[in-house]
Amino acid sequence: MPLDQHILLKGKFIIPRHDGTVQVGATYNWNDPTDIPDAAGIQELAAFLDQELGSGTWEFEQIRAGVRPATAGAYPVVGPHPKHPQLIAFNGFGSKGSLQIPYFAEALIAFLEVATAVPADKEQASLHTEVLPSRFIKKAASKPKRWIATNVVKSEILGALSKGDLAIDATAGNGHDTQWLAEAVGPAGHVFAYDIQEQALAITRERLEKHQLLSQATLLQNGHETLLETIPQQHHGQITAIVFNLGFLPGGVPTLITKSDTTIRALKASLTLLKPGGTLAVTLYPTHTGAQEEVDLVLSWFHNLPENQFETHIEPHPQNNLSSPYPIFIKRR
Template sequence: MGFLSILSYAHKLIEERVAPGDTVVDATAGNGVDTVFLSKCVGMQGTVHAFDIQEEALLQTHKRMAKELPEHDKVFLHLRSHAEIKETLPAEAQGQVAAVMFNLGYLPGADPATITVPSSTLPALQGASELLRRGGVLTIALYTGHEGGEQEAAIVRDWAEQLPQRQFQVMEYRFINRHNHPPYLIAIEKQ
C-alpha cells in the first residue's frame, strides 16, 4: 500500500475530528465529492454548508447528493464566494465548525479561466479559521498547474505560516519528487 493521495489524507484528518451532528463546510463545492464525504461524516444529524461561485458546480453537487445521500436534508448549497463563509453561516455555527475543506484552482471540466484567486481566498481562509471550534480542522488542497496557481499557493502558504502557533498547528503534506506541478495539502488544526 502506498502513501495516501492529498485528498485521501485530507479526508483521513477530517474523519478523525468530525462526529455525527457536527457542522462542516465545503468551501469550494466543485463536483460535490467533498460535500458528500462531509455529509457522511456528520450523519443525518449534522449540517453541511457548501459554497461555489459557479451554478454548474452546485448543480453537480446537488445531483451527487441526490444520488448518494438523497435522505440527507441538512446540506445547504450556497451560490456565493468562499470569501462569504463567515457571514453566511448562522450565528450558532460561529466558533463551532468541526471542519472546512478547500480545493483551490478550478472546476475540472468547466471553464479553466474561472479559478480561485488570493483576493477572495485569503478572506475565506481567515473567516474559516475563525469559524473553527477548538480541535477543528481546515484543509487546503493547492493545485498549482494552472496560470496563477503557484502564486496563489505561495500566498496561502505565507498566510498559514503566520498563524499564531499557540492557537493553530499547521502542517504541509506533499510529494516532492513528482513533476508537472503536483498538488499539495496544507492542514490547520485549531488548538
C-alpha cells in the same frame, strides 16, 4: 472541426464512430462501485459537449457506466506472465493507449517469433519493462507511485468528524467532498457547501439527492469569502471541519479559478468559524495558470499563523513532486 477526422482529447474525449455518432467520456466516481450511470457525471459530460459542440447540436443516444480497473502509471500490459510464460497479456490500452496498439502489436509479434530461440530474460528486454506484467510484482521497499492529495485530506478530516458535527465544503465543485462530509456528520449534523458556479451546485445537488443526503446540506451560490456573512451566527466557533480545494472546477472552464485575494479572506474567516480542535484543510494546486500567486500567498499566510493558537502541518508529496497538488492542515488549539 469535422469530427469524422479527429479525436478530441481535452480532459475528456470525443471519438467519432463509423456510424456517424460520437462516443464521449469519461467521468469517474471513486465512491460508487456500481454500473448505474451517475446523474452528476451525465451532467458533467453534457456541459463538456455543450462547450465543444455547441448547445442544442447533439443528444444522448445511449448512456453507459461500468466498473473500470486501472493500472499504475496508466501503461498497457504487454508480455509474458512472470510465473507462467506461456500466458501472454495484451491489454489495458484504454482510450489514451489505443493509438499505441499497432506499435505494441508489432513488438509482441517480434517477441513471440524468437521466443523459442532466445533465453527468456533476453527476450523480455525486447519489450519495454514499463509494460511487462512482471512490473506488478511488489518489491519490499517500493515507494508509493500514486499520490492523491484529496484522499489524504479525506482520511484526515474523517478522523476528526463525528455524527452531529458541522462542516463546510468551501469549494463544492462536483460535490465529492460535500458528499463524504455529509455522510460523516449524518442526519444530526450539517454541511454548508459553497460555489459561485450554478453548474457546480447543480451537480452537487444531484449527487446528494442520489445518496439521500440533501436534507443535511445547505448549498450556497456564493464565494467562500462570504463565509462569515452566510454561516448562521449561532454556528460561529462551532465548525469541526472546513475543506478547500483551490483551482478550477474539474470539467469546467479552466480559466475560472479561485483568486488569491478572496481565498485569503475565506481562510481568515474559516479560523473564526472553527471550534477548538477543529481542522481546516486546504489542497493547493501549484501548476494551473494563475496558481502560483495564490499558492505563495496562502503559504505566506499559513507560515505566519500564531503557534500558540494553531497547530499547522504540510503533507508533502512522498517523492517530492513539486508539480503535484498537496494539502496543508490547520488545527485550532
